Each structure stands twice: as structure tokens, then as C-alpha cells.
Amino acid sequence: MSKSIVAGQEVIRIKKPDARVEAASRRRARQRREQVIKGGLFFAALISVAATVTIIAVLLSESVGFFRTVPLTDFFTDTLWTPLFADPHYGILPLLAGTLVTSGVGLLVAIPLGTVAAIYLSEFSSSRLREVMKPTLELLGAVPTVVYGYFALVVVTPSLQLLWPDLPGFNMLGPGIVIGIMIMPFVISLSEDAMRAVPMVLREGSYAMGATRLQTAWRVVVPAATSGIVAAYVLGISRAVGETMVVAIAAGQNPNLTWNPLEPAATITAYIVQVALGDLPHGSIGYQSIFAAGLVLAVMTFAFNILGHIMRKRFREVY
Amino acid sequence: MSAQSSPHPHASIARRKIAEALFKVLGLCSLAIAVGTLALLFGALLFEGITRIDWQFLMSYPSRHAAQAGILSAWVGSTLIMLVTAVVGIPLGVAAAIYLEEYARRTWMTELIEVTVTNLAGVPSIIYGLLALGLFVYIMGLGESILVAGLTLALLTLPVVIVTTREAIRAIPVEIREAAYALGATKWQTLTHHVLPYSVAGILTGIILALSRAIGETAPLVTIGALTFIAFLPPAPVTTHPPYLSFDWLLSPFTVMPIQMFGWVSRPGEDFIGNAAAAGVLLVGMTLTMNGVAIYLRYRMRKQVSW
Numbered sequence: 001m002s003k004s005i006v007a008g009q010e011v012i013r014i015k016k017p018d019a020r021v022e023a024a025s026r027r028r029a030r031q032r033r034e035q036v037i038k039g040g041l042f043f044a045a046l047i048s049v050a051a052t053v054t055i056i057a058v059l060l061s062e063s064v065g066f067f068r069t070v071p072l073t074d075f076f077t078d079t080l081w082t083p084l085f086a087d088p089h090y091g092i093l094p095l096l097a098g099t100l101v102t103s104g105v106g107l108l109v110a111i112p113l114g115t116v117a118a119i120y121l122s123e124f125s126s127s128r129l130r131e132v133m134k135p136t137l138e139l140l141g142a143v144p145t146v147v148y149g150y151f152a153l154v155v156v157t158p159s160l161q162l163l164w165p166d167l168p169g170f171n172m173l174g175p176g177i178v179i180g181i182m183i184m185p186f187v188i189s190l191s192e193d194a195m196r197a198v199p200m201v202l203r204e205g206s207y208a209m210g211a212t213r214l215q216t217a218w219r220v221v222v223p224a225a226t227s228g229i230v231a232a233y234v235l236g237i238s239r240a241v242g243e244t245m246v247v248a249i250a251a252g253q254n255p256n257l258t259w260n261p262l263e264p265a266a267t268i269t270a271y272i273v274q275v276a277l278g279d280l281p282h283g284s285i286g287y288q289s290i291f292a293a294g295l296v297l298a299v300m301t302f303a304f305n306i307l308g309h310i311m312r313k314r315f316r317e318v319y
Numbered sequence: 320m321s322a323q324s325s326p327h328p329h330a331s332i333a334r335r336k337i338a339e340a341l342f343k344v345l346g347l348c349s350l351a352i353a354v355g356t357l358a359l360l361f362g363a364l365l366f367e368g369i370t371r372i373d374w375q376f377l378m379s380y381p382s383r384h385a386a387q388a389g390i391l392s393a394w395v396g397s398t399l400i401m402l403v404t405a406v407v408g409i410p411l412g413v414a415a416a417i418y419l420e421e422y423a424r425r426t427w428m429t430e431l432i433e434v435t436v437t438n439l440a441g442v443p444s445i446i447y448g449l450l451a452l453g454l455f456v457y458i459m460g461l462g463e464s465i466l467v468a469g470l471t472l473a474l475l476t477l478p479v480v481i482v483t484t485r486e487a488i489r490a491i492p493v494e495i496r497e498a499a500y501a502l503g504a505t506k507w508q509t510l511t512h513h514v515l516p517y518s519v520a521g522i523l524t525g526i527i528l529a530l531s532r533a534i535g536e537t538a539p540l541v542t543i544g545a546l547t548f549i550a551f552l553p554p555a556p557v558t559t560h561p562p563y564l565s566f567d568w569l570l571s572p573f574t575v576m577p578i579q580m581f582g583w584v585s586r587p588g589e590d591f592i593g594n595a596a597a598a599g600v601l602l603v604g605m606t607l608t609m610n611g612v613a614i615y616l617r618y619r620m621r622k623q624v625s626w
Contacts, residue, residue, distance in 0.1 A: 137353060244443065
């Protein structure tokens, strides 16, 4: 850069820098900028680590306060969960039972139907039907869960009451079925992926031996895709366990230690919602109890997620 | 296969054909249950709710009288929260995806980031609510506000944005990058001039999917203290006097559409069911439209691009 400035009578000439020096300094500036950008992007990526660590830290730190009051043995053996009563009991079992029953009903719906539908889509259907079904299932998975909750309370439970006239308005069967329908698209899509990853040569070998499509599907494709299919189930379980709004709306709010799906009972998630809707002071035992319940839920879903992802990796590595 | 020893091969073939036909019917029925549900659900919602949707419903505050209640504060709240979520979540998610896809070397750190992203995608949404309650509301002292709700949903949707953006970036062939490098472009220039513009449709798909998930989320917002009865609007973001912009709305209490619906569903009695259904119709309509647009974009993209 060169320019002259006229200031009075004096002429100052700014010396033109050496072109090579200038290029080098521009390159350095560019490299510096690249480094800064890379650092910024790295920090954005770190957010996911930070979020995970914070989730664990928040759940643990609030739970520590809770377990100072409530001994672990009570937490896991007491059969009553009444933290907000005058005579408080802190047994997680009733909430756990509610969670397991609703998820269990959901899985009884989602696993058989989902597996059959996935086999059909992967092995039998025309490619046109598959092209239409995949996005439709995706849409089904996108419906807000509160709407599914409405569905469980207003449509499914009244229909079930036609079969069991003394079924209470809040029960675990209706929301369980709805949870099953909710996780079905997820199970279908993941297990269909696993089956489609089975190499064509295995099928062709089976057909060459005279096997029908159904025999090939059941005895060749499904066994070869087992770990992927099981991964789909496990990730489905994790979703069912963490499902909140459907059970909060339609399963009732009273912790109830029962394995009978026809009865109402609160789940871990429903309890958290119930307490959060009230106005509990920060630091009270009731406030801390939702973090302890949340910790149990997080441990369960973390475990299922890790198991599921290990199994998904395995099916990818086989071939 | 046990049929080999059968004395009547025709009979066994016929049996297999029947089994196969039966399975096809079973498969179609399972699919029909999955899809039929969507139809039934929307039908039931429409039946209950369509008559409630009118101008008064859209422009009224909640009320103790079902017929006068509306969703004004809910949709305004949803819109503002989506704004915060988009402004915070999209840049972070896209940046993280760019780092993981273009910059990261295979180190334990990258491995850790990938594992946490996968894990976050599977964390139940209510756990995000507890995180937000402990961290944003109490430790950071941001209160039960629009800002906190937006940040929570931004975290919740981060994995969606990251995963879809990565897929979109990965689909750009490496030759494009090599051509840019060969002409002396830096990594960042290559990204901003080539890779990102070419993958914009895919990234957009991810953003729409993320926002459509965020708009329907209820549980985490319940935990951070969303109210079902809000009879006022947050302060307007644009004011009539300088500096014309106000950020007071960020700290305002809020309600959103799904929370409003939840509030109406869980009220005892039949009166509010119609309102809940009406809110549900709008909610499902919005999420399905957003997802439909995303799916269409992806379909167009796959059809058009041939590298």
C-alpha cells in the first residue's frame, strides 16, 4: 500500500512493504483466523459433553440432599411413595412398578406388531409401498406426546371400557397401549434398517435351496439381523420408560404398588410432572425427591441406551 | 426344512403358500394399525375440536369458562420460545456438526463427543427439564422464563440438528473439497463457499425437524414451571421509543401450546375437552406440516442432486 499525505508543505511517503513479507503476514493472519474458527467450532461440539456432565451433576447433587434424609434401604424397599404427606414414605417401588407396567404393555404392543411390520416392509412389500410407508411412519413419530395423551384418555380408555366395564377412567392399560403405538414407528424403522443391512447373497442362497420368502425371512434374515432388531427393542424400551405426558395424563397420579394394568398408578415421570405442577420450595424434600426419581429414570435409560448402541454397532460390524 | 421328507410335495408347497399369504395379511395389518392410528387420532381430534377453532379461540386468553377460553398467550409463548431455541440451538448444532465432520481427528475427545451426542438423543425429555430446573432456574437464577424454556429446548434438539447436519455435510463428495483446496482455499473458505451452500437443503431439513420436535415438547417445560393460566402477553420485543428493541420478554413467565392443551386435558369434567382437542388440531397440524416440508425437502434433494 502506498499513498502520500499532504500535510502543509511536508510530504510523508509511506514506504511500500516488501510483497513477500506482506504475503507472509497475510498468510499468518489467515492461519490465525482458521485456528480461531476451529477453536470456536470445537467449543460448540463440547456443549454435548458439557450437557451430559451437567445432567449427571445436577441429578446427583440434588439427590445427595435427598439421600441424606432418606436411607437407601428405605428408598428401595419401602412399598409406599408419599413424600408430600404428613407421614412421608420414600419407597421408589410403586413408581417403578407403574413405569414397568406401562412400558411392559407398550412393548407387548410394539414388539410383535413392529417386528412383523418391519419384516413385511423389508422382505415382502413393493418398493413403492416402502417409499410411502417410511415417511408416514416418520410423521407418526412426530406427533406431540401430549396429543397421544389426549388420545389415551379420551379415545382409548373409553373404548377399553366397552370391553371391561369396570375399568377406571385412569388406568395403565390404555396409556400402555398408546405408548406401544407411539414407539412402534421407531421399532419398525430401526429393525427394518437392520434387516435391510443383511447382504442379498444370504437371501439368494436361501432361495436357491428352495426356501420361500417367509422361510428366508424367519430363518435367515431375522437371525442374521438379531442384534440390530434387539437393539431396536432396547432403544424402544428406553423410550417407553422415559415417556411422560401419556402416563401423566391418562394413568393417574397416585403411586400404587401393583402389577395389574387395569388399575391406575403413577410412573416415575408422572410423579415428576405432578410435583413440578405444584409449587414446591427450592431445597425442600419434595423438590429433591423429583431429582432422586429422575436419577433412577436416567440410570435406567442410560443403561438401555448404551446396551442398544453396543448391539447396533455389532450388527454393523458382522459383514 | 422339515418339509423335505413330506410324501406330498404339492401339499407342502400349498401349505407354505398359505403361510406366506397369511403372513402378508398380518404384515399389512400391523402397518395398518400403525398408520390407521394416525388417521384415527387426527379424526378424533378434528371431530371434537374443529368447531372450537375460530378467531375468538386464537385471540383469547385462558378463562374459567371453556367457551371463552383461547390460546393467545400459548401461541405467542410458543413463537417466542421457538425464536430463542432457533437462535441458540441452530448455530451451536451446525457448528458442532461441522467440527465433528470436517475438523475432528479420531481422538478420545472426538469419541467422547460422539458418545455424548448419541446419548443425549436418547435421554428422556423430562430429564432435560430437571437439568434446566436445577441449572438455569436455580443455579443461574434465570427464573421460570421464556429464556430458560428456549435454552432447554435448544439443548433438547441439539442432537437432532447435529446428526442431520452431519449427514448433509457427509453427502458432499470429497472431490469438491479437494478442488477448492487445490485452488488455495482454506478449510473455512471451502466450507463457507462450497460445502455449506451445497448441503443447505439437508441442514434445513434437520432444523425443521428439530423445531417441530421442540414445538410439541411438554414435559421439560412443565418441570421448569410453565403455567397453564397466563392472561397476559410478554412485553413486546419492539417498542415505540428508542432503542426500539426490548429484551424484557426473555424473562417473562410463559405458557406454550402443548402445555395449554395439557392443562385443558387434565381438567376434570367434559367442558374443556373441546378446547384441548382444538389445541391438539392446531398442534398436530403444525408439526405434521413442518415434518411434511422436511420430508419433501429431503426427497427433492435426493432426486435432484447427482454428483
